[in-house]
Structure formats: C-alpha cells, structure tokens
Amino acid sequence: MSTTDQELPPNYRTVLDVVEAAGPGSHLTAQEIWVRARALQPRIGFATVHRGLIRLHDLGAVMKIDVPGEASAVYEPAASPHAHFRCTVCGAIEDLDYAVPREAVDALRARHGIAIEQETVSFTGRCAACERARA
Ligand SMILES: [Zn+2]
Ligand SMILES: [Zn+2]
Known part of the structure; x- marks a missing residue:
C-alpha cells in the first residue's frame, strides 16, 4: 500500500x-x-x-x-475525480463520471491567481427511478 x-x-x-x-x-x-x-x-x-x-x-x-x-x-x-448527484426525493447519492475539464481549472487559476488543490462537484435533482415514477 x-x-x-x-x-x-x-x-x-x-x-x-x-x-x-x-x-x-x-x-x-x-x-x-x-x-x-x-x-x-x-x-x-x-x-x-x-x-x-x-x-x-x-x-x-x-x-x-x-x-x-x-x-x-x-x-x-x-x-479518480468524479461528481456526485443527490436525489432530492429519495436521498440517494450517486457517483457521476464527471470531472471539471483541465482547461476550465487552468483558466480559473490564471484569471483569479489562485492555486486550486481540490474540486468538489455536486448536483441535485431526481434520480432515474424517481424521475420514472413521476412520469
Ligand atoms: Zn430518487
Ligand atoms: Zn463518490
């Protein structure tokens, strides 16, 4: 290890x-x-x-x-970096295969003069099951 x-x-x-x-x-x-x-x-x-x-x-x-x-x-x-999704109906938390594009992070660093060490991306909404149940 x-x-x-x-x-x-x-x-x-x-x-x-x-x-x-x-x-x-x-x-x-x-x-x-x-x-x-x-x-x-x-x-x-x-x-x-x-x-x-x-x-x-x-x-x-x-x-x-x-x-x-x-x-x-x-x-x-x-x-590996991934985003999270939380269903506001049933509370399920899912991993989403998404990372902020390298160019976007570099652009933010350049524009604001900051050093970005970590990213956390979260979305909320309805999960697939809850979305189906609604339809
Ligand atoms: Zn749900
Ligand atoms: Zn996760």
Whole structure:
C-alpha cells in the first residue's frame, strides 16, 4: 500500500480499513464509519474517528464529499475525480463520471491567481427511478 501506512496511528489505520472495505461509491457518514470501526476496535471513540478522517483526507487517502442538503459529509476511498448527484426525493447519492475539464481549472487559476488543490462537484435533482415514477 502507500507510504502513509507506516505513519498512521493504529486507530486511524482502522478508520482507513473501514473506508477502503466499504469500497468506491460507498459514501459513508462519519457516524456510519464509527459504527463499523467499533466492530474492529470496540474502544475507538467518535472524536478519534472524526480526527482520523480529517487526517486521512489531508493525506489524500480518503475523499470527503459535502452533499448539498445533507447535514453530514460522506466519505469514500480516494478514487479518480468524479461528481456526485443527490436525489432530492429519495436521498440517494450517486457517483457521476464527471470531472471539471483541465482547461476550465487552468483558466480559473490564471484569471483569479489562485492555486486550486481540490474540486468538489455536486448536483441535485431526481434520480432515474424517481424521475420514472413521476412520469
Ligand atoms: Zn463518490
Ligand atoms: Zn430518487
């Protein structure tokens, strides 16, 4: 695995194991990750899980997604950039195969003089099933 593995405190390692076991597209909240982490490490506290997620996000091992309309962010293993879609009817969260085009990011950087390190793209609307049910 990556070089970050040796530097991780064991509890953070447990958090990473949970996120990686859930797999890409799993979108777990910190609360859900805590429940699963306790199955592996019964004494792990929620604050530890939360700090672990922040650290793993900083290291680039875990992706954090702030979903519009949801109180809690969700987490998934680091993967290629993709956008998220949240259904406002049933609450389903889906991965969308979309990344902001390189040229658009470069143009923003040039125009505003900023360094862009991360992108988060989210859409809301009706999922395919809810759209079908409406028709
Ligand atoms: Zn995702
Ligand atoms: Zn839906």
